[in-house]
Amino acid sequence: MSTALITGGSRGFGRALTSALLDRGWDVVIDGRDAASLQETADGLTATKPSGRLRAIAGDVTDAAHRRQLRDAVDQPDGLDLLVNNAGTLGPSPLPRIADLGPQQLRAVFEVNTVAPTALIRGLLPALRRARGTIVNITSDAAIEAYVGWGAYGASKAALERVSAILAAEEPELTVHAFDPGDMRTDMHQAAFPGEDIADRPTPEEAVPALLDLIGTTRGSGRHRGPDLVAPAGGLL
Ligand SMILES: NC(=O)c1ccc[n+]([C@@H]2O[C@H](COP(=O)([O-])OP(=O)(O)OC[C@H]3O[C@@H](n4cnc5c(N)ncnc54)[C@H](OP(=O)(O)O)[C@@H]3O)[C@@H](O)[C@H]2O)c1
Structure with missing residues (x-):
């Protein structure tokens, strides 16, 4: 059985991806800060997914002790097949221009x-090395486009993309992707557009097949935009 760690699995894209991997028989570990909503998600998925195995560990990814808990949960002799760094924050909403962005707000997003x-x-x-595993760092078009108000979020995702590319060069036996799922109708997206009707945005479930395709085939490390990827095509998944 393949094992995945997906941060931020209680809702949005992380939950949709977790559901899809469980359907394919994966052993999945998820986290999230709100223990009650994480447990509710885990209970719901476990009740409807006969194949995979799901473990939920509440905590904040910025907490080193929590990260050690996650590591201990997935550190097995065969190694870890997939790490998805999905948990993310937009920062303050409404989004402040850089003129109004305090250093503490910037630090918190980074x-x-x-x-x-x-x-x-x-x-x-x-x-990850033991399994010759895959790392997926979830990024955004805000990492490369200059949207007014997106300074903290965009800069933090651009930095994550640099980490991804340099890691791929340093660890050639691993596959390292920066994956932009495109706009998705989630809590984070609503916070980015407060008061706006976002019903026309794709659901997170609609964004998942592109990532399954990326993981399941043998594309090399790189930056990928979900909407540009074709439908699932076999491979590992
Ligand atoms: N939605 C979009 O349009 C869009 C577009 C491009 C990229 N993305 C990226 O896609 C990823 C998922 O976004 P989403 O829209 O699905 O967001 P979301 O619906 O707000 O879900 C975020 C998930 O991450 C968890 N989380 C947030 N901060 C955390 C922390 N410090 N420690 C642990 N877990 C944490 C949340 O649970 P708790 O709040 O309980 O911690 C939740 O499970 C993010 O990296 C985002 O930047 C989103």
């Missing part, structure tokens, strides 16, 4: 979107 994923990768490298 802690979740850049520092924590990099630290988690570092702790899991031995297990």
Whole structure:
């Protein structure tokens, strides 16, 4: 059985991806800060998924002790097949222009979107190397486009993309992707567009097949945009 660690699995894209991997018989570990909603998600998925195995560990990815708990949960002799750094924060909503962005607000966004994923990768490298595993760092078009108000989030995702590319060069036996799922109708997206009707955005479930395709086939490390990828085509999944 293949094993995956998906941060931020209680809702949105992380939950949709977890559901899809369980359908394919994976052993999945998820986290999230709100223990009650994480447990509710885990109970719901476990009740409807006969194939895979799901473990939920509540905590904050910025907390080193929690990251050690995650590492201990997936550090097995065969190694870790897949790490998805999905948990993320937008920062303050409404989104402030850089003129109004305080250093503490900027630091807080980088802690979740850049520092924590990099630290988690570092702790899991031995297990990932054993399995010749795959790392997926969830990024955004805000990493490369200059959207007004997206300074903290965009800069943190751009930094995560640099980490991804450099890690791929340093660890050629691993596959390291920066994956932009495209717009999705989630809590984070609503916070980015407060008061706006976002019903026309694709659901997170609609974004999942592109990532399954990426994981399941033998594309090399790189930056990938979900909407550009074709439908699932066999392979590992
Ligand atoms: N939605 C979009 O349009 C869009 C577009 C491009 C990229 N993305 C990226 O896609 C990823 C998923 O976003 P989403 O839209 O699905 O967001 P979401 O619906 O807000 O879900 C975020 C998930 O991450 C968890 N989380 C947040 N901060 C955490 C922390 N510090 N420690 C542990 N878990 C944490 C949340 O649970 P708790 O709140 O309980 O911790 C939740 O399970 C993010 O990396 C985001 O930047 C989203």
